[in-house]
Amino acid sequence: MTLQIAIGAVLGYLISGGLALLLSRHPRWQRTLAFALLSAGGILSIAGGGLGLIGTTQTQTAALGLPWLPWHLRLDALSAFFSLLLGLVTLPAALYGFGYCREYDQDAQRRTPLYIFTGLFVGGMQLLLLADDAFSFMIAWETMSLASYFLVAFHHQRADARRAAFLYLLMAQAGGLAILLAFGVLATFGHGYDFTAMRLAALPPGWAALAFALAFIGFGTKAGLVPLHIWLPEAHPVAPSHISALLSGVIVKMALYGFIRVTFDLIGNVQWQWGVAVLLAGAVTALYGVLYALVQSDFKRLLAYSTIENIGIIFLALGLSIIYLGSGHPLLGALAFVASLYHALNHACFKGLLFLGAGAVLHNTHETNLERLGGLMTRMPWTGFLVLIGCLSISSLPPFNGFASEWLTFQSALQAGALESGVLRASIPMAAAVLALTAALSAMTFVKAFGVGFLGLPRSPHARHAREVNGSMRLGQGLLALLCLLLGVFPTLVVTHIAAVSRLLLQADLPSATAHGWLWLTPLAADKASYSAPLVFTGMLIAVAVWVAVYLLLRPRRQQEPVPRVPAWDCGFGGLTPRTQYSASAFSMPIQRIFRSLWYLEETTRESKPTFGIGQPAYPRYDVRVHDWIQVRLYEPIGQWVLAAAKRIGALQTGHLRHYLLYSLLTLVLLLWLLQ
Amino acid sequence: MNPTGWLLALLQTLLFVAAAPLFGAWIKRVKCWLQNRRPPSLLQPYRDLRRLFSKQVVLAEHASVIFRLTPYLVFGAIIMAATVTPFITLDTPTTAIADAIVLTGFFALARFFLALAGMDIGTAFGGMGASREMTVSALAEPAMLMMVFTVSMVASSTNLATVITSIEHQMVMTRPSLWFAALGFLLVIVAETGRIPVDNPSTHLELTMIHEAMILEYSGRHLAMLEWAAQLKLLVYAVLAINIFNPWGIAHSDGLAPLAIATALMAGKLMLFGTLLAAAETVLAKIRLFQVPVFLMLAFTLALGGMLCFIILEAG
Structure with missing residues (x-):
């Protein structure tokens, strides 16, 4: 039954694309039905995923594909988890897209392909999760890749979009090739293309390592691991914003799914040396991603680089998991594995939210350049508030969700003392220190993004005249913001359910994580570490209640006139203008100076002479362009x-x-x- | 869930909040003595707070709701941090709510909003302060975590109460890792609480401000809360340093005698700690902003040295 629900989701997505083709002459109907079906598919994905996570593995054979190789479909805990993740982002993105795509109603040439490929793209991802043989897996994978190519190329009249789409296709195909080769190795030893045969295959160590390396490169390309990431910051921002949310929130998770499926499930028997490679790649990716995110001044590009950072964190945790599993610590391996999946889910939510927020800003101001935004908090209060929640979550601040998963990652890194090898014991804390630096720099990045984009004075007429977005777009963002909060406040419940995946793949559970009830998250033992997000949240609510009580108590005594507003201190120069504010590049300047050699910076300073009068200040002009070093x-x-x-x-x-x-x-x- | 424990936690938090201005006043007093000045009364910070609370709030023209909410959020987050920090007794249920990593999360939350508030008013100072604050804290974070790592490896826990109990039963003299970690942590404290040589809390010189630049536009009760939060943050860090690296005397039960002894001991240790801090601030000059990375790198190296000491010399 559960599997049928998930298949229903695939059909829902595909029909949403098909109907769009039929209704291309009725823009309103087309848009309404396409997004309604997409939402319905999203709900089915959530339902199928949720039920699959608590239920048992289900399989089915569909009479599709090659005559001697029908499609095998299977829904186990791992695919159910990712199906849930897919649905949780698709549903809000579809609700949001309904309002966002209204502006394309007049543009028949572009809107129909958008809806068709959106349906294909999401349907491909859902099918990918159900595939249980290499053949249907690759078909779903390529459907997803090609459909998203057309979505990236949506603004094809712009040269940068065409270039980004081409680069995306090139890297996607190169990655696809590596994945195909990995399946080739597995199929040779398993004597069959279905995953059941591959699971049973006993690979010699050298071939196993080769299959792992190929899968790591192939899926790493799609996930955006450094140095295979260069397409990601080009491709994700140029798509329409609800698609950007799906690209950054979900498609990179599909790569993660594929990697976990091949490494933990099909190859099985992981070696700790592989874990070291994954850990290293993850740490480098995380730091590289955040350092580049920090210096971007385009909001969507900044978010794309931050996706690279988060993928790094996810792979770092996965690397820890492989190391622990490979050295015979299944419990610790399960802990790191759960942390990794938890962060993947969280990243899908907050990155989806932030891309939707950036889309709302783009929709109403036609700007994504932070240097031309500002003051949106008073003009778009809902979007501002919801984006703030996204920023808090992604900066891993308690009690939001990003914090819970990073905390678990730190906890699993802290158990490095259990390992035999002294080198590993010393280097895992170093990786954790990189993670700490990454988290702090990420907070700085989002202070910059929110502070420059939403606070202060508007830096352009567009920003000055911005208005709040429509209800559908607010609803889409609101759902994700709520998820960010819930996933952060109830980590114990989330961990309990993710543990089903680790039971399936690693045969290891986390019995102690929830041993003290839903209130306390104790990954290993209560006296080792505990975190009670519900109580932290309650504490915050109590604080709010106290402030409100004090306010109401004191109000009668205070004068009823509003708080006076005066100009801010301008050092006596007179008149603060938007130009005197700190700009986005100025904000990141100290870090840029400290880690100077990590970017390929193109700095130009020009000084124009004053045109009249002596003693007038010269107007220096500073321009910095950041190119990707790799x-x-x-x-x-x-x-x-x-x-x-x-x-x-x-x-x-x-x-x-x-x-x-x-x-x-x-x-x-x-x-x-x-x-x- | 024993009511005595929660009551004790509440009282301990109140004591924390109430004592914070006093600790600041003590540091100021020692500094005055060392610099041959006449110190203000120890009650002066309380008078300042009362004065600020009774004054009217004046808002900057373009400030949004973030600016108005920040003082409450910051104060709340720091009180949260104080709640989970063992001060004079370990016997409170609140210490289990959050471990050392969550504690740094609370500080990060406060800092996040403070930086946003700095950028909210649309002046160059606010943005400058926010940018510098975030830079310094980002660089301090790895050192802080490495210290937490070292200590929690020694105690094999990140729960503060467990860490403190474990260290109480160990010979610190034979644990070089803890010495290194303590030194690293002291440098981190200086950076995180904005003391000399990283930042100068009493300066309003335009180009060198960090913390003060962010709160330049605040007035009245908002300013009072931010000042109080800064004092409380300093006290929390001081208590952390004392209780992790020198916990002897902390109360384990809720009897009156152990509590009284613990309070007296803690007061003495805090006076000593304040004296050290004041002495350091007197002999050191504020360093340039771009020297701060070197300073924090030293902190990180010390903490890393501590961890390596543990792995090489002490583990197993």
């Missing part, structure tokens, strides 16, 4: 090399028929000689 130092040389090689080989292509005949003859002779 792109400049690694990819561009490779790209140039490929181009140069292609040019050399291109010399063969003379355009004369006789040359081509000669090539044919030579090839023939060569083949004959080889066959001899």
Whole structure:
């Protein structure tokens, strides 16, 4: 039954795309039905995922695909968890999209492909979760990749969108190839393309390591691990915002799903050395992502880099899990594994929320550049408030959800003392220190994003005239914000249910995590560490109640006139303008100066002479462009090399028929000689 | 869930909040003595707070709701931190609510809103203060965590009460890891609470302010709450340092005698700690902002050294 619900979700998504094609002449109906079906699919995904997480594994064979290889479908705890995650982001994104896409009603050429590919894209992701053989897995994977290519290329009239989409496709195909090869290795030893056969296969250590490495590279490309990340900050921001939310919130989690499926489920028997590689990649990705997020001044680009950071954190925890499992500590492995999945779920919620918020800002101000925003908190109070919740969650501040999962990650890193190897015992705390730095820099990033974007004075006429967004867009954001709070306040319940996944894959449970009731999260033992998010939240509510009581008590005594408002202190220069505020690049300047060599910075300072009068200040102009170091130092040389090689080989292509005949003859002779 | 425990926790928190201005006044007094000045009365901070609370609030023109909420949120978050910190007794149910990592989370929450409030008024000072505060705290975070790691590896727990009990039963003299961690933590405290040489709480010199720049536009009760929160934060950090690295005498039960002894001992230790802090502030000059990373790197290296000491020399 549960599996049927999940299949129903796939159908819902696909029909939403199909109907959009049929109704392309009725924009209002098209939009309403497309998003209604998308929402319905989202609800089914949530239902299927939720039931699958508490229920048992279900399988089914569908008479689709190749004659000798029908599609195997399966819903176990792992796919149920990710199905839940998919639904939890798709539903708000669909509700939001209904309001967001109103502006495309006049644009028949673009809106129909948008709805069609959205349906295909989400349907592909849901199908991916159900696939139980390599064949249907790859079909779903490529459907997801190709459909999202068209979504990234939505603003195809813009050169940067075309470029981003091409880069995305290129990297997606390269990654897909690696995944295919990994399945090839597994299928060779399992004698079959269905996952059941692969699970039973006994791989020699070398081949197992090869399959792991291929899967790590393939899925790592899709997830955006450094140095395979360069497409991500280009592709995620240029899509329409509700799609950005799905790209950043969900599609990278599909890569995580694939990685977990292949590594923990199909290969099984993990080695701790793999964990070291994953841990290292995760730590580097997290730090790299946050440092780049910090210096961005485009809101959506900043969010995309922050996705890289969070993926790093998720993989860091996963690496810890592999290390613990590989060295024979299943309990600790389960703890890190649960922390990793918990953070994946949390990231889906807060990143979805933030992209929807950035979309709301874009929708009403036509700006995503922070340097041209400001003062939106008073103009768009709902969006401002909800984005603030997203910022608090992503900065891992209690009692919101980002904190709960980072806390669990820290707790699992703290258990490094249980390991035999002294090097590991010393290096895992270093990784945790990187995580601490990452978390603090992430808080700084979002103080900047919120402080510059939503507070202060508006820096452009667009921002000055911004209005609150419509109800559908507020509802979409509100749902995700509520989730961020609930996931943070009830970590014990979340952990209990995620533990079902670790029971399935690692055969290890977390009995102690909830041993003291739902109020107390005690990952290993009560005297080792405990965190009571509900009580922290209650404490905050008590504080609010006290303030309100004091306010009401004192109000009759105070004068009834409103609090006086005066100009802020301007050092006697007179007149604060939006230009005198701290800008986004000024805000990140200290960090930029401290870690200078990690960016590829292009700084220009110009000084224009005063046009009249002596003693007038000169107007210095400072411009900074941040290029991705890895792109400049690694990819561009490779790209140039490929181009140069292609040019050399291109010399063969003379355009004369006789040359081509000669090539044919030579090839023939060569083949004959080889066959001899 | 024993009511005595909760009552004790409430009383302890009240004592925390009430004693915070006094601790600040003590540091000021020692500093005055060392600098040959006449100190103000120990009650002066209380008078200042009363004065500020009775004054009218004046808001900056463009301040949004964040600016008005921040003092309450900051004060609330720091009180939360005080609630979960063992002060004179370990026998409270509140210490289990949050461990050392959650405690740093509370401070981070307060800092987040303070920085936002700084940016809310749309002046250059606010943004400057916010940017610098976040920079310093971001660099202090790894050192702080490494200290927590070292201590919790020694005690194999991050729960403050367990850590303190465990350290009480150990020979600290033979644990170089704890010495290193303590030194690192002292540097972190200086950075996190904005004392000399990282920041100067009594300066209003435009280019060197960090904390003060963020709260420049606050007045009346808002300012009072922020001042009080800053004093409380300093006291919480001081108590943490004392109770983690020198916990002897802390009460384990709710009997009157152990509590009285613990209170007296804690007062003495705090006076000593304040004296040290004042002496350090007298002999040191404030460093440039871009020297702060070096300072915090030292803190991190010390804490890391502590952890390596534990792994190499003490573990097993």
